[in-house]
Amino acid sequence: MEDKKGFSLRQKKSSRRPAISGPRQLSSQSTTSTSQAPPRVNGLNEKPTNANTERPSRPGEKTADLIKRRYSTRFAQLPDFNQADAPPLPNGPLQAESPKLNLPVPGPAHSLDVDVAALKDPHLDPEKYATTVLAEASDQQLREYQTNLRQLKNRASTDLQQNVFQNRTQFIKISKDAEKLNNEMRSLRCQLSEVSTSVSNLMSRANIPESRPTPDDMATRSRKQANRSSRADLETLWNTQLHGLWKNVEGSQKYLPAIPGRHVISEQSRWLELDAATWRVKKRAHIILLNDHLMVATELKRRVDPSTMTDGEPEKKPSTKLVAERCWPLQDIDILDLASMANMREKHEMANAINIRCGHESFTYRSDRSSISDKAKLLSDFRTASEEIRRTLRANTETSAKGKEPMNHYAARDPALAQKTDLLRSLSSRKNRPEILIDVDGKQRNLRWVEGQIDELDIEIALQHFEDAVRHVEKLRKLARGLKGNAMAQELIDAKVDGRANKLADLVVQRLVDTHSFSTATQTNIAWLVRLGFDDRARESFLQARSEAITKQARQCIFEGDLRDYIFQVSFVYFTLMKNTVSIFQQCFPPLVMSACVKWAKEHLDGFNVILSRQLSSVQRGSPTWNECMDQAKEHAMMVNEVGLDFKELVRVPEEDS
Numbered sequence: 001m002e003d004k005k006g007f008s009l010r011q012k013k014s015s016r017r018p019a020i021s022g023p024r025q026l027s028s029q030s031t032t033s034t035s036q037a038p039p040r041v042n043g044l045n046e047k048p049t050n051a052n053t054e055r056p057s058r059p060g061e062k063t064a065d066l067i068k069r070r071y072s073t074r075f076a077q078l079p080d081f082n083q084a085d086a087p088p089l090p091n092g093p094l095q096a097e098s099p100k101l102n103l104p105v106p107g108p109a110h111s112l113d114v115d116v117a118a119l120k121d122p123h124l125d126p127e128k129y130a131t132t133v134l135a136e137a138s139d140q141q142l143r144e145y146q147t148n149l150r151q152l153k154n155r156a157s158t159d160l161q162q163n164v165f166q167n168r169t170q171f172i173k174i175s176k177d178a179e180k181l182n183n184e185m186r187s188l189r190c191q192l193s194e195v196s197t198s199v200s201n202l203m204s205r206a207n208i209p210e211s212r213p214t215p216d217d218m219a220t221r222s223r224k225q226a227n228r229s230s231r232a233d234l235e236t237l238w239n240t241q242l243h244g245l246w247k248n249v250e251g252s253q254k255y256l257p258a259i260p261g262r263h264v265i266s267e268q269s270r271w272l273e274l275d276a277a278t279w280r281v282k283k284r285a286h287i288i289l290l291n292d293h294l295m296v297a298t299e300l301k302r303r304v305d306p307s308t309m310t311d312g313e314p315e316k317k318p319s320t321k322l323v324a325e326r327c328w329p330l331q332d333i334d335i336l337d338l339a340s341m342a343n344m345r346e347k348h349e350m351a352n353a354i355n356i357r358c359g360h361e362s363f364t365y366r367s368d369r370s371s372i373s374d375k376a377k378l379l380s381d382f383r384t385a386s387e388e389i390r391r392t393l394r395a396n397t398e399t400s401a402k403g404k405e406p407m408n409h410y411a412a413r414d415p416a417l418a419q420k421t422d423l424l425r426s427l428s429s430r431k432n433r434p435e436i437l438i439d440v441d442g443k444q445r446n447l448r449w450v451e452g453q454i455d456e457l458d459i460e461i462a463l464q465h466f467e468d469a470v471r472h473v474e475k476l477r478k479l480a481r482g483l484k485g486n487a488m489a490q491e492l493i494d495a496k497v498d499g500r501a502n503k504l505a506d507l508v509v510q511r512l513v514d515t516h517s518f519s520t521a522t523q524t525n526i527a528w529l530v531r532l533g534f535d536d537r538a539r540e541s542f543l544q545a546r547s548e549a550i551t552k553q554a555r556q557c558i559f560e561g562d563l564r565d566y567i568f569q570v571s572f573v574y575f576t577l578m579k580n581t582v583s584i585f586q587q588c589f590p591p592l593v594m595s596a597c598v599k600w601a602k603e604h605l606d607g608f609n610v611i612l613s614r615q616l617s618s619v620q621r622g623s624p625t626w627n628e629c630m631d632q633a634k635e636h637a638m639m640v641n642e643v644g645l646d647f648k649e650l651v652r653v654p655e656e657d658s
Helices: 061-071 116-120 126-133 139-206 215-248 373-413 415-419 421-428 447-462 466-482 487-514 519-532 535-555 563-588 591-615 624-643
Strands: 264-274 281-290 293-301 320-329 334-337 353-358 361-367 438-440 443-445
Touching: 139 447, 215 264, 264 373, 281 373, 334 373, 353 373, 438 447, 438 466, 447 466, 447 487, 466 487, 466 519, 487 519, 487 535, 519 535, 519 563, 535 563, 535 591, 563 591, 563 624, 591 624
Parallel strands: none
Antiparallel strands: 264 281, 264 361, 281 293, 293 320, 334 353, 353 361, 438 443
16 A cells, blocks of 8 residues: 555656766767676666666657767868869859948047048948047047038038139129120121122222132132022922912912912822711812922812803813812921821721821821822921921021010010110111220220129119119219210110119118108118109108108097197197107208208198197187197197297187187
8 A cells, every 4th residue: 555655657856967978979870889888776686787788768868869969070171172173153243342441540549630532432431431430539539520520511611612603703704705705706797798898889889890710710600600590490490380280279379379489399189088087088189288388179070161162062171170178387287197096907998098187177188099109208298398497487586586685685684675665676786786885994895794783783782782782873874974975875874774773762762761760760761862863752751751650649649538638648749750850851951952841840730730629629718728738739839949940829729610
């Protein structure tokens, strides 16, 4: 019972550690070691076993044996990688070679220097550069290095700004030189043309015989005569073709009148007009391509005229006639090849078809012949004629633009000049342009110099440099007055300067309205307007601003039940502002225009009397309240005596109002 009671599936832990044998050399898996292991004693009553007898395996012993075999593996000899018969490596690079940078490695004791050459390297790796250079840098060295980098950045920014400014200055200088050279060449061309014309006229008047021509001159002259003859013959041929077209196609002269250079390029008769929806043939068509138009004529049956019959039989004439149906300018139409737009099933049916589009209209035609030579020739001739028309129109546009260039230039820059058509027309004429020269400080200047001065004035106005702008306006006006012998230049400069002066005056007036309460600023603004020649505008703007100030301040006085207090406030506001206005006016304007200020003061005094009458309308005349209000008003009216005005006796209330 005790044995059964002590039976358990769990194994008791042994206090003795397991013995692990030393590593063994495994030269072959088939052979076994001949060394005998010492007898293993498991208990006192067990006898030692023979080494040749098979040892019983325990759980986990196989795994332990594999682990020992794994960690005991050795390589007897490394392979030789330097063999001569080894195959070569492939030619392609296995990895991209990074550029080698000569980066300075800072020492612990010296400061860091910014390597400009390394920073300019396009293959610079910022992270690698910072890691290499700043690896052993201290906190002080990092701050110094950051300061040096910022200084280098600021220096580079300054150099860039200087380069941009220098390039801009050089560009402006080169542009002005090019324009000057262009004007000189134009003037030289005009002078050479005049000289050539004068020489020709003198020779024709003097009847000077021409010199004996050389063989080269004779060959050149014969070539020119042949060209003139061929040109005349070509014009004759074109006229003949056009008259033949008028005769053969009825109504064609209405669409194609005779103009120089108009001629027929190609004429094809075997075309059919198709219905765009059903592709059925509608009628026969005749396509005539000219150098500037495309005309389509249709075939109609000719009626038999009984008067032309001879012996009961009609005269033999064609049974059909051509009638002009449509005609379009080449620049308004487009011809499409339907064969290139069709799919494989419809390509055979549309091989000879074309589509003519003009705006929202579309017409389809097909050649009656099986070959596509007629269609290809028509498309080729149409493209050539269209390109020739576009080239001619472009040349005409450029020629007209060159003639209108000065007019458009000045009109676009100065809208005020657009109304002076006579001046612009004079500037656009070739004879007058070279003669517009201005004498400035002993130097000859052209209109481009005036444009430069106007540009500087525009910049000063935009930046609100009022003193410089006013001085510039005075300079240009003085220059214009000195040009007594050149009325065109004087008119041009006056027109340009007047436009800028008006714009400058608007800004100064706005500034005057905003600062009318400040004596110094008001004097400065009025002085600028007087120098610009806007005396009346300055005076009116200043007085208008002061009137608005009086009205605004008077409306802020609120009647709270005490009539004497209200009359005191209103009279104080009116006469104080009137005194200050007259004082500033006397400082800014000459005494000759003082009457305008006195008139303005009298108008506001009348306005004050109206307010006073309205407020005292319910008070009995001669009462203490009446007398006190009137005394306060007259006392305040004496304030204007300081500026030379006496309004004490003018402060009154009419008897009918009381």
